[in-house]
Amino acid sequence: MARAKAEPQKAAVTRTRSSSGLRIEQVAERAGVSPITVSRVLNKPEAVSERTKAAVWKAIEEIGYVPNRLAGGLASNTSRTVGMVLPYIDNVAFSERVKGVTDVIRAQGYTLLLGLSGYSPEVELEHVVSFLGQRAAGLILTGTVHAERTYSLLARSGIPVVEVPVISGRLIDMAVGYSGEDAAYAMVQHLARCGYRKVGLISTPTLNDRIVQDRRTGYQKATADFGLARDPSLMVETHVGIVSGAKAFVELIGRHPDLDAVFCTSDLLAIGCILEAQRRGISVPGDLGVAGYDDIELAQEFLPPLTTVRLQRYEIGTTAAKLLVERFQGREPAQRVVDVGFEIVVRGSTRKPHG
């Protein structure tokens, strides 16, 4: 033979390392196309003809191909995941937010990486490092209290970040929520209108929880503006829960026997107060007005039904996720800070307002 063409050495591509599945190459072979075409069918279907797409999908299903997202992510330097850090999860405010986020991102083919921080900025940072290492496409963080390194890392990475539900303070990138200060202010204003003069505040711990700090600020401003009693000992911090609420109420009423209303930054705390008041023969709302926060289902069913602050729990999640998705698609959202508002829900645990 005169012309021995130097064939590129396609030699022995023996798979020496363990692999756990089919590769895009097998699909390509079966469909009679190149690997990149299979990749396009999976990631940019609009760039492929209908005929080819059909053939590739047929091959995918026949051999049961599952794409290796790690390889794809390495090549493209991003992954179809969204990282979310929550302080806790055992609370409807958080769990409905998760539901909102997953509902939106799942529809776009993204999955959720979830980390719990217990309000520790250091633990949050660990999760952020882990999410960045996994090349999450976007992040949803809680509150606006973060470690300095969290700020620098996120600034350097350039990935979209949404903070919830606080929309004030030093924001990283985008935010969805409402003003905790305005909400608390509005509720205390309502209590003032009902004629209550000495209003206690039972809140969850303010450490590293900006939204609760804001509520406290709103409470303080309102007590000043409406001429209510002002005294640091009217404010108590405790962990969330019915029993904690009852205990905090005992403490408060011990310190201030003439207390005539309590504003709690959680419905469960408020229900604890009411139960304790009832045990002591204090009538609600006559002798004592009680207001909660969250509007959980029990609030409306409880006797007396609870006056409370209603939040857009689910919408905070969906809106945050939608902001991220817009960025993933290369669009700039209409607004980087979305205020979903709140609502004062007046029920039977507070007296009728004057006039």
Added chain:
Amino acid sequence: MARAKAEPQKAAVTRTRSSSGLRIEQVAERAGVSPITVSRVLNKPEAVSERTKAAVWKAIEEIGYVPNRLAGGLASNTSRTVGMVLPYIDNVAFSERVKGVTDVIRAQGYTLLLGLSGYSPEVELEHVVSFLGQRAAGLILTGTVHAERTYSLLARSGIPVVEVPVISGRLIDMAVGYSGEDAAYAMVQHLARCGYRKVGLISTPTLNDRIVQDRRTGYQKATADFGLARDPSLMVETHVGIVSGAKAFVELIGRHPDLDAVFCTSDLLAIGCILEAQRRGISVPGDLGVAGYDDIELAQEFLPPLTTVRLQRYEIGTTAAKLLVERFQGREPAQRVVDVGFEIVVRGSTRKPHG
């Protein structure tokens, strides 16, 4: 020059593609070691000398290196993630399980991939495919109702899987939980001992929820064994919630005016029943016994306090995660199926048992 050594072409390793960070190579250079040594410091620290380890850590911190988990995962064909599918999240049984899982896996450097299925085996399958594509190191699934392809995919992949909280039926690999049948049986037995003869069952939907199906079976067996009224119309299905519980009770008492007890497969349903009974002037536990399931915090604080089934919600999560971790470390757990049990908690919503 006589001997021109052919130097390996270390030529122009220009980085043409966008990369978002520092690579292991930079750390290696700075620490004066090879990249593989840095990798060992991160993944097998026991195989590296203290001196080298210290130098490498110093370099890592100085330049702020964040490992690319996608690259590591591709090379090793696994990732430090655990995938978990839950039907819902707005429920303490689920949220405390999540807490248990994350507490254990975070300590081992793993992060959680979370998917919600709404009890749809098809949606669960989508999450499983996604988790496998991301080379999750292990999976935690809810219930034992899965799509056929879920079984085949998991069998092929060979990754450790834990099912919770059902420990009966066709198990994939490992399981942690308790017998829903025994729990329901025990509670109905208690109601029988209290002298109730016509016990209704209000449960959440049984479709694709094996644990609720088991509770129903336990109820049916117990009504038979203890000579209680047996009638399919004594069983009602509804979604979880206080309002749903009240509505279901209205339906039940309409059909059976002589009903003298209700067993609800959720405390919130039970509280809805009691509230509705109170509105109708039916005394609990005198005229009507009510039993719940879950032992949420409200159960003990409610008036009357609720007789209920206490579960190991948090422990189910930690135990499942521990089983996975053992497998990750190449060990075989002492038992593949762990029964964490349950407890009947007798309180004031049921009469005193005879004798």
Added chain:
DNA sequence: GTGAAAGCGCTAACAC
């Protein structure tokens, strides 16, 4: 205890 070479399976970039 440490290093060199060779991929893991996919997609960006560019060509046609």
Added chain:
DNA sequence: GTGTTAGCGCTTTCAC
């Protein structure tokens, strides 16, 4: 609309 080439950044394997 489709294909070719060259990596993405790490870890495996094997050598010393």
